[in-house]
Amino acid sequence: MEREQLLKLDNQLCFAVYALSREITKIYRPHLEELGLTYTQYVTLLALWEEDDITVKELGARLYLDSGTLTPLLKRLEQMGLIRRVRDVKDERNVLIQLTEQGKALKERAYEIPEKVFCHLGLDPQEISQWRKQLTQLTHTIQQFKSEE
Amino acid sequence: MEREQLLKLDNQLCFAVYALSREITKIYRPHLEELGLTYTQYVTLLALWEEDDITVKELGARLYLDSGTLTPLLKRLEQMGLIRRVRDVKDERNVLIQLTEQGKALKERAYEIPEKVFCHLGLDPQEISQWRKQLTQLTHTIQQFKSEE
DNA sequence: TAAGATTAAATTGTGCACAATTTGTTTATG
DNA sequence: CATAAACAAATTGTGCACAATTTAATCTTA
Numbered sequence: 001m002e003r004e005q006l007l008k009l010d011n012q013l014c015f016a017v018y019a020l021s022r023e024i025t026k027i028y029r030p031h032l033e034e035l036g037l038t039y040t041q042y043v044t045l046l047a048l049w050e051e052d053d054i055t056v057k058e059l060g061a062r063l064y065l066d067s068g069t070l071t072p073l074l075k076r077l078e079q080m081g082l083i084r085r086v087r088d089v090k091d092e093r094n095v096l097i098q099l100t101e102q103g104k105a106l107k108e109r110a111y112e113i114p115e116k117v118f119c120h121l122g123l124d125p126q127e128i129s130q131w132r133k134q135l136t137q138l139t140h141t142i143q144q145f146k147s148e149e
Numbered sequence: 150m151e152r153e154q155l156l157k158l159d160n161q162l163c164f165a166v167y168a169l170s171r172e173i174t175k176i177y178r179p180h181l182e183e184l185g186l187t188y189t190q191y192v193t194l195l196a197l198w199e200e201d202d203i204t205v206k207e208l209g210a211r212l213y214l215d216s217g218t219l220t221p222l223l224k225r226l227e228q229m230g231l232i233r234r235v236r237d238v239k240d241e242r243n244v245l246i247q248l249t250e251q252g253k254a255l256k257e258r259a260y261e262i263p264e265k266v267f268c269h270l271g272l273d274p275q276e277i278s279q280w281r282k283q284l285t286q287l288t289h290t291i292q293q294f295k296s297e298e
Numbered sequence: 299t300a301a302g303a304t305t306a307a308a309t310t311g312t313g314c315a316c317a318a319t320t321t322g323t324t325t326a327t328g
Numbered sequence: 329c330a331t332a333a334a335c336a337a338a339t340t341g342t343g344c345a346c347a348a349t350t351t352a353a354t355c356t357t358a
Contacts, residue, residue, distance in 0.1 A: 007259060020288045
């Protein structure tokens with residue numbers, strides 16, 4: 001790429017992803033508000049609805065977040081009555097995250113979220129699926145790159 | 150999509166973009182640290198290196214950020230001596246953002262950032278370019294959708 | 299031209315996001 | 329066994345990100 005083009009904002013993949021991520025979050029926000037959740041709380045619950053009773057560490061690996069972000073977030077979800085934080089008796093370094101009945105029940109109300117969000121955006125589901133796969137692949141590539149350093 | 154698949158984390162485009170955005174930022178961080186910049190400060194300067202002497206409003210439209218985020222960020226850049234914040238004498242509601250000589254000079258050192266970041270990632274520049282265009286298009290689609298509501 | 303509407307920044311308050319450090323537990327090793 | 333190394337969460341501190349509100353300037357229009 002030409003030197004002159006190298007620093008143009010619209011030529012940065014990083015900015016395209018960064019801007020899109022925030023715009024997508026803004027689309028979710030009003031719908032999530034009805035469930036009383038922030039966006040990060042929502043994806044945390046998505047992970048837990050798939051696999052329950054896992055450690056903060058495992059949850060962090062799934063979401064690419066560390067304990068600095070997760071600990072206060074999980075305390076909020078606990079205060080809302082959606083999860084429990086339990087020290088693992090077998091290894092007291094670990095804290096297990098368990099959905100409460102209320103937390104499990106919220107899943108039923110959450111099904112409408114992805115439906116509502118993409119309902120009127122006029123996007124081809126197949127195309128979206130392809131992008132998703134490619135972006136996930138790129139995330140993994142970066143992850144691998146980091147661990148090689 | 151099957152109801153059972155609807156809430157799976159790995160089926161969410163939103164999560165793919167959200168995770169990728171944060172992973173990309175983590176790649177930039179150590180390189181930007183050498184320039185003493187955060188990621189958002191960096192993209193703000195990218196915008197200003199393209200077009201200087203613009204209002205906070207215009208800068209916000211370019212970056213999809215509002216004054217709540219920009220005002221404190223711009224104050225920090227001002228303290229670093231990279232920009233000036235000047236009330237527009239023609240319309241005192243506006244604040245014009247102007248690069249200082251030091252801010253303009255930093256551009257020379259910034260050229261190495263995109264080079265370093267993608268140097269060893271083994272990504273095809275053409276492919277990246279295509280993704281960037283598609284992601285930007287999707288951001289615009291969402292923007293348009295929001296303004297129609 | 300005065301009152302209300304509109305606009306741009308700034309402010310306030312909440313919640314991430316993450317680096318760096320601390321605390322407490324477990325494992326490895328001399 | 330003791331002690332160092334490794335490990336998982338929690339804590340601390342900085343900087344976004346954004347909704348909601350406030351402040352101050354400008355525009356509209358009756």
